[in-house]
Amino acid sequence: QEIVSWSFGQGTAPWAGSGGGGGGGTGGAITREYWTNVWGTSLASLTGNTNYPDNPTGVDTLSELRASNWANPGQTSNWGDGYGQRIRGFIVAPSTGNYTFWVSGDDNVELWLSTNNNPANKVRIAHHTGWTSPLEWNKYASQKSAPISLVAGHRYYVEVLHKEDMGGDNLAVGWARPGQGTTVPSEVVPGSVLETWSEGGAMPQLEITGVSLSTARAVQLDEALEVGKNVFTDRTFTWANVGPHGGKRYLRLPNNDKTNTQANYLSFTVNVPVMVHVAWDSRIATVPGWLSSFELVSGQTMLTAGDGAQTGNNRVVYRKNFPAGTITLGGPGGTSSSNNYSVIIEAQ
Numbered sequence: 001q002e003i004v005s006w007s008f009g010q011g012t013a014p015w016a017g018s019g020g021g022g023g024g025g026t027g028g029a030i031t032r033e034y035w036t037n038v039w040g041t042s043l044a045s046l047t048g049n050t051n052y053p054d055n056p057t058g059v060d061t062l063s064e065l066r067a068s069n070w071a072n073p074g075q076t077s078n079w080g081d082g083y084g085q086r087i088r089g090f091i092v093a094p095s096t097g098n099y100t101f102w103v104s105g106d107d108n109v110e111l112w113l114s115t116n117n118n119p120a121n122k123v124r125i126a127h128h129t130g131w132t133s134p135l136e137w138n139k140y141a142s143q144k145s146a147p148i149s150l151v152a153g154h155r156y157y158v159e160v161l162h163k164e165d166m167g168g169d170n171l172a173v174g175w176a177r178p179g180q181g182t183t184v185p186s187e188v189v190p191g192s193v194l195e196t197w198s199e200g201g202a203m204p205q206l207e208i209t210g211v212s213l214s215t216a217r218a219v220q221l222d223e224a225l226e227v228g229k230n231v232f233t234d235r236t237f238t239w240a241n242v243g244p245h246g247g248k249r250y251l252r253l254p255n256n257d258k259t260n261t262q263a264n265y266l267s268f269t270v271n272v273p274v275m276v277h278v279a280w281d282s283r284i285a286t287v288p289g290w291l292s293s294f295e296l297v298s299g300q301t302m303l304t305a306g307d308g309a310q311t312g313n314n315r316v317v318y319r320k321n322f323p324a325g326t327i328t329l330g331g332p333g334g335t336s337s338s339n340n341y342s343v344i345i346e347a348q
Contacts, residue, residue, distance in 0.1 A: 029061040030089035030158075031197040034070060039082045041107040041165040042129075046084030053086065061196055062087065065173035065189035067105075067162065077134045077170040085171070087160040090117060090195040093150035095247060096224055097178025101145040102138075102185050105162050105171040106131035113148065114157035117205055122157060134170040137184050147182070152224045152247030153346070154205065155195065206347040208249060210326070211268040217254040219266070225250045231304045231342060241303035243317070245277065251343040258340040260331030263290060267328045270345065274322055277344035278329070279315040284338050290330035294318035304339070313339060321348060 033056035038049050046052055060070055067087065069079030091113075093099070103111045103126045112122040125145040132139045150156060162171045174185025213219050218233040224247050231237040232255040253266070258281075278294060279302050280287075295318065302315040332340050 026061075026196045027092075028191045028194065029063055029196050030065065030087055030191075030194040031059065032062050032067065032070075032085055032087045033059050034083055034085040036080070036083045038084050038163075039165060041131075041163060043084070043108050043110060043161050043163045046086075046161065046163050049084070052084070056086075057083075063191040065158075065160070065194065067171035076172075078168050080169065081164065081166045084161070084163045087158075087162075087171075088119075089158060089197045090155045091150075091158050091189065092155050092193050092195060093152050093247075094193055095178055096150070096152040098147035098149050099178065100147050100176045100182045100185075101126055101189075102143050102174045103128065103160070103172070104132040104134065104136050104139075104143065104174070106133075106167070106169045107165055108163045109171060110161045111145070111173055112159040112161075113145075117155040117157050119157045119159070122159060131168075132170075133168075135172055135174070135188075137174060144182075153249070205272075206249070206274065206345070207271045208345060209269050209271075211251060212266075213253070213257065214262050214265050214331075215254070215257050215260060217257060219254070220252040222250050222252055224248070225344060231255075232340065237339075238305050239302070240305040241301075243300055243302050245302070245344050249345050251345070253340050253342060255340045258332055258334040258338055259336065261288070261333045263330045264328050265331035266343070267326060268345075269326045270322070270324055272324050273348045274324075274327075275346050275348050276320055276322055276327065276329075277346075278318045279342040279344065280318055281332070281334060281339045281341065282314045282316045284332065284334045286333070288330055288333045291318055294320040315342070 035046060035049060035051055036057045038046055058070055066076055069075035101111060103109045108129050110127040111125055113125050114122040126143055128140040128143050130140060137143060160173060173189050174187060175189050176182045176186050180186045208221055211219055211221055220233050225242050225245050227239050227242055229239055230252060231239060233252050234254045234256055297317045297319055300317045304313060
């Protein structure tokens with residue numbers, strides 16, 4: 001199959017959600033809207049209904065990409081006749097690589113995935129116009145998507161349409177993560193990677209621009225923090241433990257600036273509200289004034305490995321929320337025996 005490689009677009013328009021959309025981007029669940037007393041097997045009988053999309057019969061959330069009975073959440077098949085449903089929200093990719101998706105359901109099902117978090121960019125990646133038994137993944141060739149390249153930490157709008165007429169009914173979406181076999185899904189897409197639909201529309205994706213240092217030394221924006229990647233731009237130190245920050249964007253700074261004390265040492269601009277994490281050398285006991293407004297994250301540490309000439313060290317983590325705009329951080333004010341900090345940035 002052809003690998004579908006999607007660029008990471010930036011959706012900046014304030015597109016609106018349809019009426020009945022739920023949640024505010026809550027993690028661990030996805031929004032489900034349903035319409036009852038809608039007969040026929042085709043999805044056109046749902047999308048052509050006068051109550052679609054603005055007046056669903058009800059709205060709830062699902063804890064995974066598998067539908068359940070809205071009256072009895074423990075029931076995952078055979079819960080009604082003559083209805084249709086739309087499941088929508090976001091998938092936050094847990095790692096970078098190629099993902100394969102499958103759909104199963106009774107009767108007709110379509111799976112749509114956007115190239116970013118903008119619903120306007122959604123593409124149908126899997127579907128079937130017959131019916132399947134619960135978790136039957138390979139009855140039709142069209143149930144399975146081509147491999148799709150996703151980037152760790154990025155949010156992708158996802159939408160599932162399902163129509164049931166009479167008899168048995170079910171609906172699920174499975175996937176294989178990067179490196180897993182693609183004969184069948186490894187799992188139903190879990191709640192840990194899902195976010196509910198935001199009624200006001202999705203936020204623009206995070207853009208980080210204008211990164212500069214007062215010392216004019218090299219600084220680098222890396223798209224995904226991972227074990228084994230370099231910590232600095234001028235050393236071969238690598239990350240040995242990144243804690244919960246794997247896959248997040250981070251700024252790689254020069255270690256030669258470790259004694260810098262300027263108040264405007266580092267600056268960068270973001271287009272959405274962000275949480276800034278500072279991975280701080282725990283050997284620097286005196287915290288500079290600019291960092292005193294940050295919260296020290298209890299129990300959270302990171303570890304760097306040395307480069308042969310020097311040893312690595314433990315990092316404690318400070319964090320602070322910032323609005324969209326230009327962010328300025330001061331110098332570390334360390335000594336010749338300490339190291340410069342690193343900056344991790346994630347959208348809020």
